[in-house]
Amino acid sequence: MKDLLKKLADAPGVSGFEDEVRDIMINELKDSVDKIEIDQLGNLIATRNGKPDGKKIMLAAHMDEIGLMIRYIDKNGFIKFSKIGGINDQMLLNQEVSIHTSNGIVTGVIGSKPPHRMKEAERKKVIDYENMFIDIGVSDKEEAENIVKLGDPITIKQEFTELGKLYKGKALDNRIGCAVLVEVMKKAESDATIYGVGTVQEEVGLKGAKTAAFKLNPDMALALDVTIAGDHPGIKEEDAPAKTGKGPGIILTDASGRGLITHPKIKELLISVADEEEIPYQLEVSEGGTTDATAIHLTREGIPTGVISPPTRYIHTPVSVVAMEDVENAVKLILAVLERI
Incomplete structure (x- = not known):
């Protein structure tokens, strides 16, 4: 997982120029999925087929960086x-x-x-x-x-490297989500058809998620991103209570509800599975930014959507910091959810 995240984090991928990140993901996934395609906007769509009458699940991680x-x-x-x-x-x-x-x-x-x-x-x-x-x-x-x-x-110019017990990189928002997506698509077992989507241009308007969700029209979706870890000086715990090393965040709402309010069934599913599997997690009600989930859940007649986000310090800087166990537990949680669908 560490080596994969390093390759992804060190690759350049400013919004609209995600090619190198997409190529890494394709190379990682080509032997583990049934189909790989690139849509007209540049989104990567990797498919693992489920049962013919199974649900359709979209997992989305944006490939671009600021x-x-x-x-x-x-x-x-x-x-x-x-x-x-x-x-x-x-x-x-x-x-x-x-x-x-x-x-x-x-x-x-x-x-x-x-x-x-x-x-x-x-x-x-x-x-x-x-x-x-x-x-x-x-x-x-x-x-x-x-x-x-x-x-x-x-x-x-910054390289992914160890930082004590943590890891630092220039584009962990959102190469963390990309790494989680790749690992899940390699290992997933489900009756559902799973679409692993590397989206483009999230940082400039959630653009790729809009077109990909419209194309796929899934029954449910999860956005894989990062959230603010506030466990450092200069920020009140009440403003950013998520902490590194305490489990991935399950986002209940973001942007004070102007972005996503997680669908009740998705919220219940994520929390119940995490509790049953004893996977650590943190609940978050955010007043800050939003994710691809905002675009996805408003597509067509509406798509029940949630967000899983490892807490990350100093996001939108070249020195973002994450705990690897939070990334690994995000993978475990998603795999456990997919098994139950």
């Missing part, structure tokens, strides 16, 4: 960029980045006006990304345009 994109190159060859997905500007400054071009990876660093030349009031403010730039070590615009192009996607 990132950047080249939007302008100035006369001196410095690059201005746009943000793709929800990024806090303060985590960008002075990061090393990888620009993914048609000719390979170009390394750059994010810079800004040095603090030595800032007025006192400026030093107290978070620098806006529009006042940052990427330096790729060239002399002018022409030289830069020979190696990078407008629209090239950019990822922060």
